[in-house]
Amino acid sequence: MKKLIGDVDDVVLDTLRGMAAAHPSLRVDLDQRIIVRADAPRTGKVGLVSGGGSGHEPLHGGFVGYGMLDAACPGEVFTSPVPDQILAATTAASGGAGVVHIVKNYTGDVLNFQLAAELAEDEDIEVVPVVIDDDVAVQDSTFTAGRRGTGATLFAEKAAGALAEAGGSLQDVAAVAREVNERTRSFGVALTACTVPAAGRPTFELGADEMELGIGIHGEPGRERTRLRPAPEIVDVALSAIDEDMSLSGSEVLVLVNGMGGTPLMELYVAYAAVAEWLGGHGVTVARSLVGNYVTSLEMAGAMISVLRLTPQLTELWDAPVETPGLRWGR
Amino acid sequence: MKKLIGDVDDVVLDTLRGMAAAHPSLRVDLDQRIIVRADAPRTGKVGLVSGGGSGHEPLHGGFVGYGMLDAACPGEVFTSPVPDQILAATTAASGGAGVVHIVKNYTGDVLNFQLAAELAEDEDIEVVPVVIDDDVAVQDSTFTAGRRGTGATLFAEKAAGALAEAGGSLQDVAAVAREVNERTRSFGVALTACTVPAAGRPTFELGADEMELGIGIHGEPGRERTRLRPAPEIVDVALSAIDEDMSLSGSEVLVLVNGMGGTPLMELYVAYAAVAEWLGGHGVTVARSLVGNYVTSLEMAGAMISVLRLTPQLTELWDAPVETPGLRWGR
Amino acid sequence: MDTRRWIERFAELVAADADRLTRLDAAIGDGDHGANLNRGLRAAVEALGPDLPPGKVLMTAGRALVSKTGGASGPLYGGALRRAGKALGDAADADATALAAALRAALDAVQQLGKAVEGDKTMVDALTPAVAAYEAAAGDGPAAAARAALDAAEKGAEATVPLQARKGRASYLGPRSVGHLDPGAASTVLLFRALADAAGEG
């Protein structure tokens, strides 16, 4: 295992230490393991909290700040946070107007956030959870755990954060996050596996000319293994899967070409060139785009494409000023 | 070779296509292979141009925009651009007040920029080159090609760009870039090699428990190969080398923990925690910091640390608004 | 029935087998089940104060598991033990009949939280037959009942191999989840091995 880390058992703590040192605009509580906006809680503002396993940086801690999250709670690598920790983040974010939980749809995240919400209600904090499940690689049926939450998480945190900053109500902030989720679809591919520090070996083995289609963000293998293909073909697989699930033709979209952590920007731009061409050729207008490593899976090589069908309000919320370590514009 | 690309021969062109599609604020000329600010040239403003081999993204093209570069000219992967291309960028950037070339100190870059400057002078554009050579891993002597240009390039582009935006003169803009270079030292390590697409195989082989100390940004091996060490020890090697060359104690610094392309943010924060601790323990005040992938070497895993001894003016120039794909704040 | 010894033994077995559990989870999940349970159970054992009644032991351990494990298994095992502890109440002793009821409550808790049914390729596939076997053999005393439960848990776990997962992370793999032992079912076997060991000692 080749990682720039110290003690494997301390990797999350050391990450938090680094974030604390690098970002004076954040309040990092190493004991509670939460990352909080320096000015939280803001009285009267709806609080926005998210969290999940570590290893997806900058998600979620890197999205704490003006116009986005009030607090984040990172669990162990690829392991959902525990209820006490989620509660601490919720309390830190609570300005009396309620708190929205953005929860990626994994059994562990859903259960732990649910328990935390119960604890928060004991402390008279109203919590509305929004579950994100945008990954089309997984069949959505009552016979599965449902779809995974991936790139839509970033979109939901941005839109809900902007609305909360603008004074939106608890119900409205939750509703916009839900709307973003409903209008977003994602599909990811992996060229390499990744290694959970505590495990010390890759979660799966891939041949030199193989790739995984339909991966998640936890180092799990995908739905299908195929031979390595050129970027335009991969993009076609991903966008066709998305388009089949949610027809894109005629819409204005926000598109994210998201690196999984080990893929350099150069390749993401190459992929984005293919994405832009595909969408243009299918009658889709790209109104906004984002290319980079935002929702990662440790050092996995690969990319995930997320497409959000915009509305005028969602475009406005996307464009609204944001000031976080991971996403910043307008101030 | 596992890369998200199409035809290997088109990788630079495809990257430019992607950048063009993703960033409407840039004018990308695919024939000339240059990336230009949409509003360039600005009459009376000193132009700022940089370029070099591709494979270092977001450097340089990702730093074109308000408060930073006017134009960038990316060569083939790890290969300096050619004079005609540099001339095209220079012409595009020229608003009549002269153009500063930020040139990383590699024989090829220096020679090609020199030839381009001669061509530009034939067209009555005054060009002042500033050569960046901040890498302490290389002995600086008249018997070598001199030190390599690495992280200081980003700092110089930011400072010179801010000063040019503020109306600084040709000589002043060049002088501040030179000053940044003189006050910056860098040291990098690699945990893995990287693969130039056209070559198809890694530039060197590293054992599972080996790393390279004192690497550059072109996939070359470093000065020394050692066993893999924990992040705090690596940081100590890097900062000791920097400190020995330019004493840091008592100064206020801007520090960059820069990923080489394949190392995820989590590990960079872990490294930054160690950096902050080391500097604090050695009487150095970290006034500003930046953690992320800015000056990369394709998909190489590893990190480079750059330290700039700030002055009040340099802090101000660093804080000034910037709006580029790779670096953005204040607007 | 010494529930404290049960939990301690469960922690020992998981610590010894953490690597295998993690490897099972890497194959069809995210490679952290062993680390998760190990972390949670260390906290659970630490949380156990002296001289607690059997029900209180399970409630305390369950709460610690919920607080420290994370992932899906934390709330599920934690909720199960808490509910089992609640079922035992404040009684100073827990005989086989009481434990049978407690185990049933544990199973109910897992199913309420996780919504999985038998055949979904989860810990429920080991837990369900184990609880039934314990109930059926409760009349023969705690040691015999625990051995029967262990036997059933092992068979139930083994039976997850050919199944396609419908709950938890493994469900993302679709047909590719077939042919692997479910890690949660594997750790449930350890839960009943610990019960059998503890009952056998006592």
Add this chain to the structure above:
Amino acid sequence: MDTRRWIERFAELVAADADRLTRLDAAIGDGDHGANLNRGLRAAVEALGPDLPPGKVLMTAGRALVSKTGGASGPLYGGALRRAGKALGDAADADATALAAALRAALDAVQQLGKAVEGDKTMVDALTPAVAAYEAAAGDGPAAAARAALDAAEKGAEATVPLQARKGRASYLGPRSVGHLDPGAASTVLLFRALADAAGEG
């Protein structure tokens, strides 16, 4: 002396050997020397219009190399050929004496641009003895002179192996650059092999 054939042959040899040149460069540089020269020389051959005098051929090729190669080798080889072409002037023919002077001018250009001296482990280590050998054998005619130059270039290139680099990227490696053949010296051997081949044909 047919300089056009010389350049075409150089392009052929580099195309055939690009992989080896790149591998040499990967060992102590950045792994692009073969690709660079190959790209540049393809452009150079394309740039050659019909019926150019020998000097003009070299100037045109040199300019194309500068325009299309990039890297250190582009300006160096390009500058060398341009200067050699200039030395030949507009003459319709280039005999061995004229070519000797042109090669000397090429070497001067490389050294003016790159500031390397013999022993720095660069193309200069092959070019310097090759030019001297050509000059010394010019009296025996272009074919014999070119063969002598090739011989000297090969020896000069081989002699870079034990050296520590003091110019170019290989200098970054310090002592680790010892034990490797310099890629630019290797391509200079091809330049003289092409010259020998072209002179032998003519």
